[in-house]
Amino acid sequence: MELFPGMNGLLDYSTYIFDLDGCVYFGPEPAQGASGLISLLSGLGKRVLFLSNNSTHSPHEVVQKLQSMDIHVLASDIHLASTLLARYLHETHGSLRLAVAGEKFLHKEMARFDHTVVPLDDTSADCLVMGRYLSFTFDCLVECVRQLESGGHFYVTNLDTHHPGPEGARQPETGALAAAVSAVTGKTPFSVGKPFPYAFTSLLNDLALDSRDCLMIGDSLNTDVQGAGNAGLDTCWLNPGGASETPSDQPNSPTFTFPGLAEVLATVQQEVR
């Protein structure tokens, strides 16, 4: 059923790719409508995937968090920035010696893709790899600077400076830590996380998906709407601020705009009837 003749309906896709932070949950709090929407889509035989710049958790940890929110998915459907970067580095450069400033899973993924993880103060590393790092300190900043001054290349899981937490409070992300390192060294980090094409095209290629059959759902105009739009996907922008924030100067307009997942769910339910 089409709500607007000649336009796409929310149900006209075979695959729904959700962002996580600021979309499905806000820190420890689930988004209203998330559980209902994801189970309705799954019940309708749609494929539900998750593509996130999260670099602090493993897919298994995300599954457990989602389970606690009554959202039931498989770890293999969760695609995270740590894995994307580990894989990209191996595809592009083979096995590397990597100094890693990030959480345990980032280290683990680098090792799983045949890289050798060395201590952050070992300046024989080929690259500095940085993710969101909850144990980041001033000394860690000093070591990151030394890595880059020793000739290491600078890779980050993502360039997001923040993601929304509970009540919209900004939670610092990888890009904020990278900004400190860049300020000292003048070096710009390289990322393959959203909005960069690799994040989307590697997912589409792996699962043999046609971009035209996929809808990306997320809260970030830059990473989710522009990134997915550039990769040929339709997009659903979650904009709690309302119409006044609708972008006019962006090349890819969102296909759909809703305040949040509760309103997406209500519209999908209308379309199903």
Added chain:
Amino acid sequence: MELFPGMNGLLDYSTYIFDLDGCVYFGPEPAQGASGLISLLSGLGKRVLFLSNNSTHSPHEVVQKLQSMDIHVLASDIHLASTLLARYLHETHGSLRLAVAGEKFLHKEMARFDHTVVPLDDTSADCLVMGRYLSFTFDCLVECVRQLESGGHFYVTNLDTHHPGPEGARQPETGALAAAVSAVTGKTPFSVGKPFPYAFTSLLNDLALDSRDCLMIGDSLNTDVQGAGNAGLDTCWLNPGGASETPSDQPNSPTFTFPGLAEVLATVQQEVR
């Protein structure tokens, strides 16, 4: 005695204002010639002052450090960014409630200038004040962001992203930490440290100095040469990289350029003869 007729000689000043980091010392190592130059100038009856964006130490601690390098000066001749900011805030706004991300002396100076220092997570503060903070952590970044989201104004002791340490290695400075906070919040910090005029004019006013009688000696083209030049001072740029790095696109050319203090000392000794 003039080395070059019609031009200033290095001895044509009554007052010599030295930068500290990257000028008089590199981390724990004294600069070659520093001790000899400073004692020669003092012996010639010149006034020797220090103006630094250092925000981690007190003047008394700097005196002790200089003493260990055989440089003997008074604490009252050392002017640091922590004091400048504490004083500026009081002159401009009166007593404030300040959340302070910085070392002990920064807290102490804020209290000395009648401000109330509150914990970093107390969002009732009027301002966030940030200095070089060796105990900076990810959690501290979160608290700084929360301060600014709660409406606090953002002040930093200085905007330097780094200063030179031993063997030229870049030591992260206040501006690098501020870059992380700015990346998340989009808020630009306000500073009165070098190169901003307040750093120079408050020193000149306090000591009733004429800018034309003062020579600023430092390694930073931006903070020392441009900042002092804008305040009407002649400048001596320490440029270990040699002539190839001489600036051409800066409004204030340095009055003198030397590789380091050893060469300044040698030239002053020639002028004395």
